[in-house]
Amino acid sequence: MAHSRFIKDTGLTARMTLVMFLLGALFVGLVVGLMYALPNYAFLIGVIGLGIAWFQWYNSDTLALKAMRAREVSPEEAPELHGMIDRLCAMADMPKPRVAIAYTDLPNAFATGRSPSRAAVCVTTGILDRLTAEELEGVLAHELSHVAHRDVLVMTLASSAGIVAGMATRGAQYGAIFGGGRRSDNNGAGAFGFLIALVVSLVVYAISFFLTRLLSRYRELSADRAGAFLTQKPSALASALTKITGEIAAIPTRDLRSAQSMNAFFIAPAISGATLSTLSSTHPSLEQRIEQLAKVSAELGRPMDGGFPSPGPEL
Numbered sequence: 001m002a003h004s005r006f007i008k009d010t011g012l013t014a015r016m017t018l019v020m021f022l023l024g025a026l027f028v029g030l031v032v033g034l035m036y037a038l039p040n041y042a043f044l045i046g047v048i049g050l051g052i053a054w055f056q057w058y059n060s061d062t063l064a065l066k067a068m069r070a071r072e073v074s075p076e077e078a079p080e081l082h083g084m085i086d087r088l089c090a091m092a093d094m095p096k097p098r099v100a101i102a103y104t105d106l107p108n109a110f111a112t113g114r115s116p117s118r119a120a121v122c123v124t125t126g127i128l129d130r131l132t133a134e135e136l137e138g139v140l141a142h143e144l145s146h147v148a149h150r151d152v153l154v155m156t157l158a159s160s161a162g163i164v165a166g167m168a169t170r171g172a173q174y175g176a177i178f179g180g181g182r183r184s185d186n187n188g189a190g191a192f193g194f195l196i197a198l199v200v201s202l203v204v205y206a207i208s209f210f211l212t213r214l215l216s217r218y219r220e221l222s223a224d225r226a227g228a229f230l231t232q233k234p235s236a237l238a239s240a241l242t243k244i245t246g247e248i249a250a251i252p253t254r255d256l257r258s259a260q261s262m263n264a265f266f267i268a269p270a271i272s273g274a275t276l277s278t279l280s281s282t283h284p285s286l287e288q289r290i291e292q293l294a295k296v297s298a299e300l301g302r303p304m305d306g307g308f309p310s311p312g313p314e315l
Contacts, residue, residue, distance in 0.1 A: 005093045006148050006226040012218050019215040027161035030204045034168055037197035049164030057156035061120045064112040067262055070102035070122045088141055092230055094148050097121045107247045110265035111143035112152055119147045130247055131240055138237030139267055141227030151219050158215050162208035168201035216282045224289055234293040235304045244268045245286050
């Protein structure tokens with residue numbers, strides 16, 4: 001974890017560490033299984049899979065900004081936004097990331113980058129138009145917490161088992177159908193090895209998928225808590241989350257689909273008409289987040305003022 005003044009959350013950190021340990025064990029198990037089932041292909045699959053994960057991590061800031069068609073803005077172009085991030089970075093004792101704006105009505109924000117010194121924070125014009133200064137500050141503190149805690153690195157490592165398992169699944173499907181490219185007298189044994197690899201990879205991919213989503217939800221709760229303690233205004237973040245979630249529901253489905261590849265980065269996923277409390281969700285439910293922020297308010301001796309909009313039915 002990067003050194004900063006963001007508060008540490010021992011409970012959430014312990015849970016995230018446990019999930020990372022399980023994912024690491026899963027990855028080791030997958031590699032060992034592939035070595036037995038596909039001795040001629042396991043090393044190549046592992047190297048290519050890890051290479052893809054490394055590329056995604058190393059270029060995460062560039063890829064994410066391009067995906068949202070965001071543009072980096074200077075202090076002269078967005079003085080209030082830069083000023084707010086300057087203050088929060090000084091409070092958190094962390095390097096200032098690059099600042100970008102995505103020109104879309106979808107109200108959202110995200111942070112990305114392989115390290116605090118190579119990071120970017122992006123907000124949409126939709127969120128700038130809808131939030132008050134205090135609410136936006138809460139959102140930015142949440143995103144800066146992701147940067148300080150190197151969450152892009154954490155999630156990239158966590159996804160490695162799933163990436164390799166997905167590649168192995170495709171390779172095993174191809175090999176089982178075509179006999180693995182072996183001679184006819186060995187086709188039976190070769191196909192059996194590929195079938196074993198297919199089953200193992202599918203199981204590993206499924207487990208990795210749900211564990212990664214669980215880690216992502218813990219990561220969001222941790223960022224909510226850290227950001228709220230930094231600003232000392234948990235009710236402002238609660239209000240922002242409530243507004244963002246409600247406004248996302250009003251965005252046309254076509255526009256939401258075009259942004260869903262960024263859901264793991266967003267402060268609130270671009271989802272409408274689906275529950276956020278399922279095992280496959282990248283984010284905790286709005287109710288969970290509001291409840292945690294209410295606890296932060298109690299710890300700070302500042303009970304929630306109840307001035308933010310009602311969350312209504314969960315999406």
